[in-house]
Amino acid sequence: MKILMIGAHQDDNEFRCGAIAHKYVKLGHEVKFLSMCNGNGGHHKMTPEETSKRRYGESKAVEKLLGITYDVWDIDDCTLMADLETRFKLVRYIREFAPDIVIAHRPNDYHADHRASGQLVQDASYLLIVPHTCPEVPAMKEMPVILYNEDSFKNPAFSGDIVIDADDEIDTKLTIADLNVSQVYEWLPYTHGEEDQVPENPKERFEWLKGMNITSETTDEEIMASKSKGYAVRFAKTAARFRKELIEKYGEERGSKIRYAEAFEVCEYGTQLTEEMKKEYFPF
Numbered sequence: 001m002k003i004l005m006i007g008a009h010q011d012d013n014e015f016r017c018g019a020i021a022h023k024y025v026k027l028g029h030e031v032k033f034l035s036m037c038n039g040n041g042g043h044h045k046m047t048p049e050e051t052s053k054r055r056y057g058e059s060k061a062v063e064k065l066l067g068i069t070y071d072v073w074d075i076d077d078c079t080l081m082a083d084l085e086t087r088f089k090l091v092r093y094i095r096e097f098a099p100d101i102v103i104a105h106r107p108n109d110y111h112a113d114h115r116a117s118g119q120l121v122q123d124a125s126y127l128l129i130v131p132h133t134c135p136e137v138p139a140m141k142e143m144p145v146i147l148y149n150e151d152s153f154k155n156p157a158f159s160g161d162i163v164i165d166a167d168d169e170i171d172t173k174l175t176i177a178d179l180n181v182s183q184v185y186e187w188l189p190y191t192h193g194e195e196d197q198v199p200e201n202p203k204e205r206f207e208w209l210k211g212m213n214i215t216s217e218t219t220d221e222e223i224m225a226s227k228s229k230g231y232a233v234r235f236a237k238t239a240a241r242f243r244k245e246l247i248e249k250y251g252e253e254r255g256s257k258i259r260y261a262e263a264f265e266v267c268e269y270g271t272q273l274t275e276e277m278k279k280e281y282f283p284f
């Protein structure tokens with residue numbers, strides 16, 4: 001299979017789909033990440049040019065770690081628009097790769113780039129099979145399955161239609177975060193007013209990055225109540241939030257013990273999944 005993950009920014013795919021991406025690669029499938037924006041807005045000290053260059057390097061490190069292909073479009077951060085030009089650019093881009101699965105943002109989100117990115121995927125979806133639109137790239141014969149990656153916005157609330165156990169990928173996900181140095185140790189702490197809390201020593205800062213210490217004894221209530229912005233907590237919240245779905249999928253014994261998970265909502269505009277297809281497309 002071919003799987004395409006489309007985020008507005010570098011780190012959107014990483015944090016929301018890093019585990020499933022690596023699981024697909026390990027099974028021999030082909031995975032591609034697209035960041036629609038060039039990342040140039042994500043710093044408070046470096047110039048936009050320096051930031052996008054540095055973030056491109058960080059994305060290439062993630063590409064290598066996961067064994068994927070990572071594309072970055074040269075659209076400035078905070079300027080992404082769901083316009084016709086970008087819609088057609090996306091139609092051509094998706095057709096050239098011809099994925100079986102596309103994972104994107106939901107179009108309701110606090111960030112205008114995320115909204116535009118999700119809207120663009122929706123707008124492109126039907127056009128993928130329309131030959132007279134963008135005739136320079138052959139139309140697809142079949143629509144891919146389209147999923148939304150997880151968010152916590154409530155109007156309407158995200159639905160965990162597909163949940164996967166990510167316990168075996170937590171080290172990979174934390175390493176991905178660690179590779180995004182300019183973001184997780186510089187820019188995001190600056191936006192949270194926590195710049196002075198980041199340890200200088202790489203080992204210590206990696207521990208700091210995880211946030212709260214999560215063990216087999218930690219309860220879902222403790223995880224959900226945690227105010228920590230650490231990445232282990234963030235990834236654990238998905239498992240706590242979708243505990244019912246994890247138990248439904250993996251059974252009480254395993255489902256109740258899963259610490260880390262990823263969750264996806266099925267978009268109504270792509271190929272719809274039968275129970276049979278769910279097993280085939282998500283063999284985890």
Ligand SMILES: [Zn+2]
Pocket residue numbers: 008009012111114
């Ligand atoms: Zn983003």
